[in-house]
Amino acid sequence: METKRYESGAARLAEIDGEGGKRVIDSLREIAPDLGKYIIEFAFGDIYRREGLSLWERELITIVSLLTAGGCEPQLEVHINGALNVGMPPEKIVEAFLQCVPYTGFPRVLNGIVTAKKVFDSRNLSVKPQKSPEI
Amino acid sequence: METKRYESGAARLAEIDGEGGKRVIDSLREIAPDLGKYIIEFAFGDIYRREGLSLWERELITIVSLLTAGGCEPQLEVHINGALNVGMPPEKIVEAFLQCVPYTGFPRVLNGIVTAKKVFDSRNLSVKPQKSPEI
Amino acid sequence: METKRYESGAARLAEIDGEGGKRVIDSLREIAPDLGKYIIEFAFGDIYRREGLSLWERELITIVSLLTAGGCEPQLEVHINGALNVGMPPEKIVEAFLQCVPYTGFPRVLNGIVTAKKVFDSRNLSVKPQKSPEI
Amino acid sequence: METKRYESGAARLAEIDGEGGKRVIDSLREIAPDLGKYIIEFAFGDIYRREGLSLWERELITIVSLLTAGGCEPQLEVHINGALNVGMPPEKIVEAFLQCVPYTGFPRVLNGIVTAKKVFDSRNLSVKPQKSPEI
Amino acid sequence: METKRYESGAARLAEIDGEGGKRVIDSLREIAPDLGKYIIEFAFGDIYRREGLSLWERELITIVSLLTAGGCEPQLEVHINGALNVGMPPEKIVEAFLQCVPYTGFPRVLNGIVTAKKVFDSRNLSVKPQKSPEI
Amino acid sequence: METKRYESGAARLAEIDGEGGKRVIDSLREIAPDLGKYIIEFAFGDIYRREGLSLWERELITIVSLLTAGGCEPQLEVHINGALNVGMPPEKIVEAFLQCVPYTGFPRVLNGIVTAKKVFDSRNLSVKPQKSPEI
Numbered sequence: 108m109e110t111k112r113y114e115s116g117a118a119r120l121a122e123i124d125g126e127g128g129k130r131v132i133d134s135l136r137e138i139a140p141d142l143g144k145y146i147i148e149f150a151f152g153d154i155y156r157r158e159g160l161s162l163w164e165r166e167l168i169t170i171v172s173l174l175t176a177g178g179c180e181p182q183l184e185v186h187i188n189g190a191l192n193v194g195m196p197p198e199k200i201v202e203a204f205l206q207c208v209p210y211t212g213f214p215r216v217l218n219g220i221v222t223a224k225k226v227f228d229s230r231n232l233s234v235k236p237q238k239s240p241e242i
Numbered sequence: 243m244e245t246k247r248y249e250s251g252a253a254r255l256a257e258i259d260g261e262g263g264k265r266v267i268d269s270l271r272e273i274a275p276d277l278g279k280y281i282i283e284f285a286f287g288d289i290y291r292r293e294g295l296s297l298w299e300r301e302l303i304t305i306v307s308l309l310t311a312g313g314c315e316p317q318l319e320v321h322i323n324g325a326l327n328v329g330m331p332p333e334k335i336v337e338a339f340l341q342c343v344p345y346t347g348f349p350r351v352l353n354g355i356v357t358a359k360k361v362f363d364s365r366n367l368s369v370k371p372q373k374s375p376e377i
Numbered sequence: 378m379e380t381k382r383y384e385s386g387a388a389r390l391a392e393i394d395g396e397g398g399k400r401v402i403d404s405l406r407e408i409a410p411d412l413g414k415y416i417i418e419f420a421f422g423d424i425y426r427r428e429g430l431s432l433w434e435r436e437l438i439t440i441v442s443l444l445t446a447g448g449c450e451p452q453l454e455v456h457i458n459g460a461l462n463v464g465m466p467p468e469k470i471v472e473a474f475l476q477c478v479p480y481t482g483f484p485r486v487l488n489g490i491v492t493a494k495k496v497f498d499s500r501n502l503s504v505k506p507q508k509s510p511e512i
Numbered sequence: 513m514e515t516k517r518y519e520s521g522a523a524r525l526a527e528i529d530g531e532g533g534k535r536v537i538d539s540l541r542e543i544a545p546d547l548g549k550y551i552i553e554f555a556f557g558d559i560y561r562r563e564g565l566s567l568w569e570r571e572l573i574t575i576v577s578l579l580t581a582g583g584c585e586p587q588l589e590v591h592i593n594g595a596l597n598v599g600m601p602p603e604k605i606v607e608a609f610l611q612c613v614p615y616t617g618f619p620r621v622l623n624g625i626v627t628a629k630k631v632f633d634s635r636n637l638s639v640k641p642q643k644s645p646e647i
Numbered sequence: 648m649e650t651k652r653y654e655s656g657a658a659r660l661a662e663i664d665g666e667g668g669k670r671v672i673d674s675l676r677e678i679a680p681d682l683g684k685y686i687i688e689f690a691f692g693d694i695y696r697r698e699g700l701s702l703w704e705r706e707l708i709t710i711v712s713l714l715t716a717g718g719c720e721p722q723l724e725v726h727i728n729g730a731l732n733v734g735m736p737p738e739k740i741v742e743a744f745l746q747c748v749p750y751t752g753f754p755r756v757l758n759g760i761v762t763a764k765k766v767f768d769s770r771n772l773s774v775k776p777q778k779s780p781e782i
Numbered sequence: 783m784e785t786k787r788y789e790s791g792a793a794r795l796a797e798i799d800g801e802g803g804k805r806v807i808d809s810l811r812e813i814a815p816d817l818g819k820y821i822i823e824f825a826f827g828d829i830y831r832r833e834g835l836s837l838w839e840r841e842l843i844t845i846v847s848l849l850t851a852g853g854c855e856p857q858l859e860v861h862i863n864g865a866l867n868v869g870m871p872p873e874k875i876v877e878a879f880l881q882c883v884p885y886t887g888f889p890r891v892l893n894g895i896v897t898a899k900k901v902f903d904s905r906n907l908s909v910k911p912q913k914s915p916e917i
Contacts, residue, residue: 138629145618154343199295236815276745284828481886581887704878
């Protein structure tokens with residue numbers, strides 16, 4: 108039933124994106140409420156509730172896709188928060204962005220790191236940077 | 243030392259991409275051998291040898307970035323093989339691509355699935371599709 | 378109810394994309410059946426069934442978005458057929474692609490025109506090209 | 513004659529983009545005046561003056577292409593104003609952006625909606641959101 | 648006068664892209680002749696005839712932009728031929744593509760090199776690869 | 783040896799991007815120092831130190847690739863400064879961006895020009911715009 112799809116999507120959204128997700132949905136109320144409805148029902152009710160990947164892995168996939176697409180900094184900010192909310196350590200987020208360098212180049216990764224820094228600072232998180240391996 | 247960086251990168255490339263990786267490097271020998279060198283030294287020697295993420299997670303990030311960028315089907319094919327080589331089950335690969343739908347849309351995901359199907363068929367792999375959750 | 382969403386989406390898909398749409402869904406049966414389900418339920422059941430735009434306008438939007446994204450030629454082929462199926466004359470399709478030149482450049486438009494030509498030829502359609510205005 | 517092409521392009525630009533278009537051209541005067549000239553002569557003199565599509569349809573195509581490309585918010589703002597200027601109701605603009613979700617994903621559409629909201633607010637326009645169809 | 652613009656554009660197109668450019672224009676004759684007209688008048692008559700950059704530099708810019716955009720292999724093929732036609736040595740083309748690696752990543756550059764190899768082979772050109780500097 | 787690669791990369795970075803480059807590397811110190819290391823070692827130590835293209839040509843390639851990718855304005859700003867630092871006249875930079883119009887469309891070029899204007903203003907540079915050729 109649609110209602111149930113909406114409700115379980117909303118619960119998942121709250122679990123992952125917390126306040127950031129709620130703010131996005133609220134901002135759509137006046138102009139495009141159905142867009143908020145689809146984000147909840149489809150993105151969070153259908154996709155994020157699927158089995159086969161942990162929430163942690165789903166957020167990893169999401170932030171990598173957003174970083175690669177470019178120009179999605181507001182959404183990247185919401186989902187870096189989401190990744191932290193479901194327990195991804197900040198070091199892993201930085202490491203995931205470094206893995207993108209050979210595939211999408213330095214500029215998109217630099218933009219992603221700037222966004223991550225903003226999120227980490229807002230949560231008073233410090234990062235213990237991974238050492239690169241000795242040769 | 244540069245030699246050591248090259249050698250450990252080449253070992254990592256062999257471990258992950260096997261024959262597919264070797265074919266890419268070989269194809270560059272006549273026209274742009276240094277491009278092959280940089281793929282080995284930088285992508286595989288520097289980045290893929292870092293700590294902080296498993297090879298499994300690195301390949302997940304790579305295939306999501308390639309799918310999102312679009313137009314990278316040859317590289318996606320190499321790295322879907324790489325993901326399988328480091329133990330990612332085909333079901334997880336499909337599931338990861340589904341997670342991209344809300345962020346990059348159906349067309350890029352359809353292209354990714356076509357490429358995955360080609361790789362799975364070439365390896366005689368069948369996929370036990372994840373059931374979507376009951377509501 | 379989910380079933381009704383699926384059924385009305387499937388009906389809309391058949392109406393717009395006909396055989397081409399069915400072939401896409403069928404090709405997903407073995408590897409990612411839920412992807413087909415989401416295309417039907419979400420893209421066609423939720424979005425294409427909305428009011429406020431004609432089917433004709435929806436297909437126009439879809440082919441322009443696919444052309445601009447690049448690398449989506451298989452999907453563009455399906456939806457150029459879809460645009461024709463809902464009554465968009467081939468001349469309008471060509472004209473819509475020309476309107477994209479200042480915004481996305483000649484190469485993407487050339488790729489779109491090659492795809493359109495392939496579809497028009499397969500349906501034995503000829504195009505009466507619009508004359509550019511005299512000055 | 514070149515002059516005539518420029519003049520009819522400038523008239524069309526004024527008709528569609530009004531003050532916003534003029535500001536873009538003026539901002540180029542010191543640094544790249546020929547870029548302004550080409551926008552007027554080619555985009556507006558050649559393309560926007562063609563027959564075969566209404567101005568309304570041309571603006572629809574333009575905003576969809578800009579939304580899909582990403583990173584073109586300043587131009588999207590000018591052309592959402594343009595779409596309103598040639599009579600496209602705000603509801604149709606929102607609806608057109610929703611149609612893009614399955615093809616380009618939620619993030620680009622969210623960015624487009626934020627830009628639309630900014631334009632609508634600056635013109636004191638409210639949107640009567642389309643209801644999604646009952647099932 | 649328009650005719651003069653067309654003629655000088657056609658001359659420039661012939662000078663740069665030779666047979667490849669002519670084939671593109673011819674392929675548009677039935678379906679979108681005005682697209683060919685705009686390529687000649689605007690791209691080659693207006694832009695390529697400007698002063699301030701050599702033809703060699705213009706082709707360098709064009710192939711880098713096409714490689715970065717992705718999915719433009721047919722146009723990249725035409726313009727790699729164009730770069731060779733105006734005297735750019737194959738070594739410089741390869742070197743230019745390597746310069747793109749840090750900015751756009753390995754996959755787009757690999758696609759560009761595959762296209763370059765195809766063009767060089769069709770012209771029986773061999774490449775003397777640049778040695779990377781000793782450290 | 784790695785140290786030498788780093789040192790010669792750092793020297794090249796200082797030569798090209800000056801203060802702007804240093805600021806980027808410094809901003810990464812807390813969150814992702816290895817990203818700064820790779821920019822210096824790989825982008826500047828490996829790629830920018832290669833023979834076969836002048837620094838002037840390398841910066842031209844870089845700014846065209848960044849403009850085409852879109853959403854890379856911070857990096858474009860650094861490298862427009864870099865292009866000026868290695869002797870590219872502002873007129874050439876503007877001209878290079880105009881050459882991109884037929885391939886990537888007006889919006890990306892307008893964004894590039896806005897960034898160039900910001901850089902030129904910060905350096906008190908005026909541009910003597912190229913006249914378009916008489917017909």
